[in-house]
Amino acid sequence: MGAVLVASDLDRTLIYSERALELDVPDEAAPRLLCVETYGGRPLSYLTEHAAALLVELAEYACFVPATTRTVEQYRRVNLPGPQPRWAICANGGQLLADGLPDADWRREITGRIAEGAAPLAEVLAHLEHHADPGWTLKRRIADDSFAYLVVDRAALPGDWLADLTGWCAERGWRVSLQGRKVYAVPEPLSKSAALAEVVRRSGAGTVLAAGDSLLDADLLLAAHTAWRPGHGELADRGWTAPGVTGLAQVGVTAGEEIVRRFLAAAVGAVAPSAPDRA
Numbered sequence: 001m002g003a004v005l006v007a008s009d010l011d012r013t014l015i016y017s018e019r020a021l022e023l024d025v026p027d028e029a030a031p032r033l034l035c036v037e038t039y040g041g042r043p044l045s046y047l048t049e050h051a052a053a054l055l056v057e058l059a060e061y062a063c064f065v066p067a068t069t070r071t072v073e074q075y076r077r078v079n080l081p082g083p084q085p086r087w088a089i090c091a092n093g094g095q096l097l098a099d100g101l102p103d104a105d106w107r108r109e110i111t112g113r114i115a116e117g118a119a120p121l122a123e124v125l126a127h128l129e130h131h132a133d134p135g136w137t138l139k140r141r142i143a144d145d146s147f148a149y150l151v152v153d154r155a156a157l158p159g160d161w162l163a164d165l166t167g168w169c170a171e172r173g174w175r176v177s178l179q180g181r182k183v184y185a186v187p188e189p190l191s192k193s194a195a196l197a198e199v200v201r202r203s204g205a206g207t208v209l210a211a212g213d214s215l216l217d218a219d220l221l222l223a224a225h226t227a228w229r230p231g232h233g234e235l236a237d238r239g240w241t242a243p244g245v246t247g248l249a250q251v252g253v254t255a256g257e258e259i260v261r262r263f264l265a266a267a268v269g270a271v272a273p274s275a276p277d278r279a
Helices: 049-058 104-117 121-131 161-170 192-203 215-222 253-271
Strands: 004-008 033-039 042-048 063-066 087-090 095-098 137-143 147-152 174-179 182-187 207-211 226-229 245-247
Touching: 004 192, 004 253, 033 049, 042 049, 042 253, 049 253, 063 192, 087 192, 095 104, 095 192, 104 192, 121 137, 121 147, 121 161, 121 182, 161 174, 161 182, 174 215, 192 207, 192 215, 207 215, 207 253, 215 226, 226 253
Parallel strands: 004 063, 004 207, 063 087, 207 226, 226 245
Antiparallel strands: 033 042, 087 095, 137 147, 147 182, 174 182
């Protein structure tokens, strides 16, 4: 049997901003947190210290592959405990990092797939320009020259706007995802599962574990042998599930800890079935 590969989304799956921690226990009972990202010299993202220790231990049993919608620049701000991942999936699959460097062959491959299977980015940007009201659109961004996202005042979004955008994009080979205050528009061929398949091909992994919280993670979870989603997020809100995917009850940063615990237990079981559960 080949090695175990763990592919996990980062934001709101493993790491959490202050507003996403969802600590609903008394302050004296809250878990100790480890900051794993700073931005502008200020702390930005966290996981629990116990999750950090479990992540370090996980590296003994599995190849850990971050799989994020973040651009390469945004990903490089994250300083996870443990060894640098051999592989990392960035820009929702638009960039595959090998030992920290973008892989040019994969970039050419995925760029070709996007050109063949989806409407041009410029067409989507023009639509957003005309249909995203400046009154509730706080920022407009192009990521990795491949997809777009808006930072919005979620409470002010018109009731049918997201559904209308989703339908319009689907007709042109694009997907829409609402994550926190961000609305993503991503071409269908640009997926974490496509990049994951390439990592599996190159690594020869025999068992794939995965976790994620958003619609952009659904294909990643479906591509794994076993997967988990936290009790919060886009997938949880929709009650989304699938064979081999477990929806957890935990939310916020404690869900991140539980996910790493599940990763470790499954990885230990896959490579050393007789070993005790060290999670």
